[in-house]
Amino acid sequence: MTTLEQMGAKAKDASRFLMTAGSKKDIALGAIAAALCENCEEILAANKIDLENGEKSGLTASLLDRLRLSEERINGMADGVRQVAALPDPVGRVLDGRTLKNGLQIEKVTVPMGVIGIIFEARPNVTSDAAALCLKAGSAVILRGGKEAFHSNMAIAKVMRDALEKAGFPRDCVALVEDTTRQSATELMQLSDYLDVLIPRGGAGLIKSVVENAKVPVIETGVGNCHIYVDKSADIEMAKNIVFNGKTSRPSVCNALETLLVHKDIAEKALPVIKAELDKKNVEIRGCDRTKQILGDCVVSATEEDYRVEFLDYIIAVKVVDSLDDAIAHIQKYSTGHSECIVTSDYNSANEFTARIDSAAVYVNASTRFTDGGEFGLGAEIGISTQKLHARGPMGLNELTSSKYIIRGNGQIR
């Protein structure tokens, strides 16, 4: 057995304990939250090593900021764990049921997944956030974080495992892969004897590697090439506000706007208004020929690649389209299936867009930035699924469960 297989086997055992742990899970989560606060100094000391290493290896200021912990941030992590504990138990809900003619009583109930693998990148707070959600959902979790946060993640995982043990839980309910090489990520993607599902949280590169290598069921998350289409009937003021919010309120996240499509009949009026707003944040515009005709030479010529890519930056691709059909065709071609929006005052255009756009979240007259578990009222979020199997869009605790049928009889045979 490899180290990872041993970890998988231990996690599988722990998952059997969790399966029937019921509300005791909340006690364990409370213990974890308290332990995070109590061991704040140890965690900060480990974080300091990561920060020093990060500075030496030339991490950008924004990456260093994502990596940095403080007493306040650790208290925030503990609060997050307590909030998860306070949510309703997603396990044991009866989803469906009936009594068959032969007297069999059949019910479909939610059950834990078993063992969940999570691959994530720079932020150390994901260690406690993700572990808390998996525990609450009755599953053991194997975490594999990025090398930048290695010492922080190790310290946080140790605190959680110690707290679990003190609370009478197997410490292997939470495990952290100590090897942060690419090899260990690939091995985790292929741990099919032990892993019931893998959730990669990261950029396009990680998702691509998972699609190529995974031999366990996967929930893809996060890549968002999000579009907004400004219909000819749009309220230009509203369109301007939604574009500005979608593009500039937080350009680095997956629900940020990447491409603006504008109907030709409104482009001459709308584009200058939108551009003036985007100029406030120095957003670079990469446009089609018609966009350039309207906005002038300040617009960079958009390439095919510009329509395909997730900029995650103060850059927006713009295209003038002839019709709603053309806008839909463009989105069908380039979308990653995350979030798209139409701004319109036309009832039929709104219906057409919501019916034909096949993305996790389809908006009429609202910012794509709302695609988020917290905003949607799911209580907490483990990620945003861009696939169609099992979960689509923001995933909360319910999406971390599976189901089984329980059938009660008194001797029925077929």
Add this chain to the structure above:
Amino acid sequence: MTTLEQMGAKAKDASRFLMTAGSKKDIALGAIAAALCENCEEILAANKIDLENGEKSGLTASLLDRLRLSEERINGMADGVRQVAALPDPVGRVLDGRTLKNGLQIEKVTVPMGVIGIIFEARPNVTSDAAALCLKAGSAVILRGGKEAFHSNMAIAKVMRDALEKAGFPRDCVALVEDTTRQSATELMQLSDYLDVLIPRGGAGLIKSVVENAKVPVIETGVGNCHIYVDKSADIEMAKNIVFNGKTSRPSVCNALETLLVHKDIAEKALPVIKAELDKKNVEIRGCDRTKQILGDCVVSATEEDYRVEFLDYIIAVKVVDSLDDAIAHIQKYSTGHSECIVTSDYNSANEFTARIDSAAVYVNASTRFTDGGEFGLGAEIGISTQKLHARGPMGLNELTSSKYIIRGNGQIR
């Protein structure tokens, strides 16, 4: 583009038509049913070629029977298509919804998967059954059948595609892979640009190949190493009937019983009664040492492999266990997560078993043979999922859909 990629691109286009086809899908299904009956002779002629080839290549009598079509069987296929048409539309159901404080109206609605791939083996009737279910669920389907049924499948697919075209639908709503080499199956498993989900229907070999090779989301189906545990408090007469039914009513299917576990306190009384019943069908018993002590030398010594394998035959593995805990531990070790049963008259044992056994269907005092979409009242079945993601147990039309969020606002920004 390879031939399969071209097929995938056409199927994706067709799926966009189907996405908004609504109740027109039922008209197309009616046309397909009528066309199957009208073109019965052509289909039978193609089937005759497969049967002749099968005889030449030495297919077993039971495989030849599965392959054989008749006017009656083709009418049965047409009836199956009509029954699917009569089911409620699984697309457009509102699963959840709320109005947020900021006024956003959010709803989660079911939508088609898009393009579904199905790999199946000998039975040509799967061609129309599976296609009808996928169409009703609003998805295009790419079918890849076994080489034994090649001519039959081609004829059935042609009839369906012609009927679709006459009904005003794209004929590429249904496609059949003409290449029946192993290579084409592998290529289909990796068609990630076009396939939204792959459902392999077949034995352990196919499932293993899919786990190894697939780069698209998969719903695993069908491998069932099903267990029955006869508790010390069991009604022996009931246990006897359920074991006999589970093992002998149809040994070749995935919900058939493979292993019998018996509590030591009841083994001496129960095993001879059960054996006498199984003898009526000459079931071979492979038992542990204690089983042999009770039943004598007619029992073959069970190997580790006997507890692991799906016999799909008149063979049963038997083991005497010390406790409910031991029975559960055995099942956790060897089960494929399909269907397991406890026979008991003890309330706590029943609860313990249903809570701790992590399989798609967990029975108290009833035969595992009930694990079936029709028996469960799902209306129709595309297969039985043995994985935890998306669908578990018998899958009907609802399990062939995905969902999306539609969010309606009036200018909200975040």
